[in-house]
Amino acid sequence: MKENIAFTGMMGCGKTTVSQELSKVLTNYTLVDIDKEIEKSSGKKISEIFLKFGEPHFRMLESEKIKKFCTQKNQIIAFGGGAFEDEENRKNILENCFTIYLKASPEEIFKRIKNETHRPLLSKSFSIERISEILKKRDENYQNADFIIDTDGKTPYNIVVEILGLGVVKND
Numbered sequence: 258m259k260e261n262i263a264f265t266g267m268m269g270c271g272k273t274t275v276s277q278e279l280s281k282v283l284t285n286y287t288l289v290d291i292d293k294e295i296e297k298s299s300g301k302k303i304s305e306i307f308l309k310f311g312e313p314h315f316r317m318l319e320s321e322k323i324k325k326f327c328t329q330k331n332q333i334i335a336f337g338g339g340a341f342e343d344e345e346n347r348k349n350i351l352e353n354c355f356t357i358y359l360k361a362s363p364e365e366i367f368k369r370i371k372n373e374t375h376r377p378l379l380s381k382s383f384s385i386e387r388i389s390e391i392l393k394k395r396d397e398n399y400q401n402a403d404f405i406i407d408t409d410g411k412t413p414y415n416i417v418v419e420i421l422g423l424g425v426v427k428n429d
Contacts, residue, residue, distance in 0.1 A: 260330040262286070262426060263354035265399055267392050268338040269366035270359040271408045271416065276335040278413040283426055289334045294322045303337075320346055327353040338391075341398050351401065355425040358402035359416070363388040365409045 264272040280288035292303050295318045306315045319340055327349045341347050367385045
């Protein structure tokens, strides 16, 4: 039985914001942001981990956190955009969580994150084309999620209402 709700999708699709909004409604769930958990335990920002140790090291830390939190109960979990790329992570997430792919167009993602400086995968070449490339590469794995919600033009509140309508949550 899946007892967690997990969000996957590209950076800027709303995983963190929507999970925070959902946690305000589902008060018996614990909010977990995997990137924040990595920062807390390492004492370093994600961008700093990428810069100093590289993406493979970051992905190892990410996998450890996914294993830890996916097996617990009543969690709302937001993963980094690349977490679902790893087969073991994906299996772990899908087995233990109702997984929701928050889908956004490259144009919408660009609009949402164009002023942010902490996105390591976009630091060198930030453009709609670069976002499209990453999204195209990852979309096949994202499609394995239990549910897909298009977030373009929607507020976090509207997305939460849509999630509640899926019938996967229990709020005792």
